[in-house]
Amino acid sequence: TKDIGKIEPDFVRSFQFENKLLPLTWVVVRIDGCHFHRFSDVHEFEKPNDEQALKLMNSCAVAVLEEFEDIHFAYGVSDEYSFVLKKESELYKRQSSKIISAIASLFTSTYVIKWRDFFPHKELKYPPSFDGRAVCYPTYKILLDYLAWRQVDCHINNQYNTCFWNLVNNNKSKKTKEESQARLKGTQTREKMEILRELKIEYNSLPLIFRMGSSVFRLKEAAAVENGVVSGKKLEGQVVVDHCNIIERCFWEEHPHILS
Ligand code: ATP
Numbered sequence: 001t002k003d004i005g006k007i008e009p010d011f012v013r014s015f016q017f018e019n020k021l022l023p024l025t026w027v028v029v030r031i032d033g034c035h036f037h038r039f040s041d042v043h044e045f046e047k048p049n050d051e052q053a054l055k056l057m058n059s060c061a062v063a064v065l066e067e068f069e070d071i072h073f074a075y076g077v078s079d080e081y082s083f084v085l086k087k088e089s090e091l092y093k094r095q096s097s098k099i100i101s102a103i104a105s106l107f108t109s110t111y112v113i114k115w116r117d118f119f120p121h122k123e124l125k126y127p128p129s130f131d132g133r134a135v136c137y138p139t140y141k142i143l144l145d146y147l148a149w150r151q152v153d154c155h156i157n158n159q160y161n162t163c164f165w166n167l168v169n170n171n172k173s174k175k176t177k178e179e180s181q182a183r184l185k186g187t188q189t190r191e192k193m194e195i196l197r198e199l200k201i202e203y204n205s206l207p208l209i210f211r212m213g214s215s216v217f218r219l220k221e222a223a224a225v226e227n228g229v230v231s232g233k234k235l236e237g238q239v240v241v242d243h244c245n246i247i248e249r250c251f252w253e254e255h256p257h258i259l260s
Pocket residue numbers: 032033034035036037038040045046047048049050051053054078079
């Protein structure tokens with residue numbers, strides 16, 4: 001303890017490096033589940049898409065938007081979520097490590113707390129974790145290209161996975177995982193659509209949440225919502241989840257308040 005007076009705080013602090021994100025750019029923090037291939041196996045997720053697991057992800061993203069006002073939009077698919085901060089954000093003085101860790105840890109703890117609501121009959125067998133990264137996008141156009149890229153990825157993966165799991169689970173074709181993989185190797189969209197048609201799967205009538213992923217944002221104005229038998233009212237500023245096409249620019253033209 002007699003050495004305690006010798007510590008020089010400025011010297012110790014000088015080893016920390018600056019990690020400030022470029023000013024006036026859109027910051028995207030993408031988190032992704034660590035080893036969710038295994039996590040989804042252990043927790044017996046439905047394949048190719050476990051809807052409850054996706055809804056749990058969405059509800060965690062809503063919690064993140066409710067906590068961080070500077071996050072104006074989020075897009076999620078599979079075990080990942082991208083969070084977009086407004087370009088003027090000064091959250092944590094734009095220090096990337098603080099922003100990433102705060103978002104990833106809030107998302108993760110919410111995932112654990114809400115697990116029961118979405119899987120009342122399934123025990124959470126071990127603690128999940130999410131990694132995160134931050135990327136700055138300097139123009140609105142590049143930002144929209146980024147989001148379109150994630151939705152294209154959702155589309156391509158979903159089409160592949162829908163084919164793969166239907167080949168594996170089809171009682172007539174009785175293909176193994178290896179045979180199904182071999183069958184799909186090198187196939188283009190058209191051929192995959194043909195395979196699905198042979199299996200009597202109408203791809204375009206699969207739920208939107210699988211085909212489009214999920215977008216999370218605040219409502220600009222109050223809106224009446226019809227959701228099957230339930231109808232209600234959503235308030236201005238309320239965080240909502242939708243499954244829209246964000247590749248087409250008309251979505252962004254119709255919702256200019258979100259990001260531009
Ligand atoms: P890494 O740690 O490198 O991210 P990973 O195993 O999480 O590895 P990803 O590329 O992130 O690999 O893929 C996530 C995997 O999690 C998917 O391939 C899928 O098997 C599974 N998965 C995630 N969400 C769902 C879901 N809603 N329904 C079914 N499976 C899912």
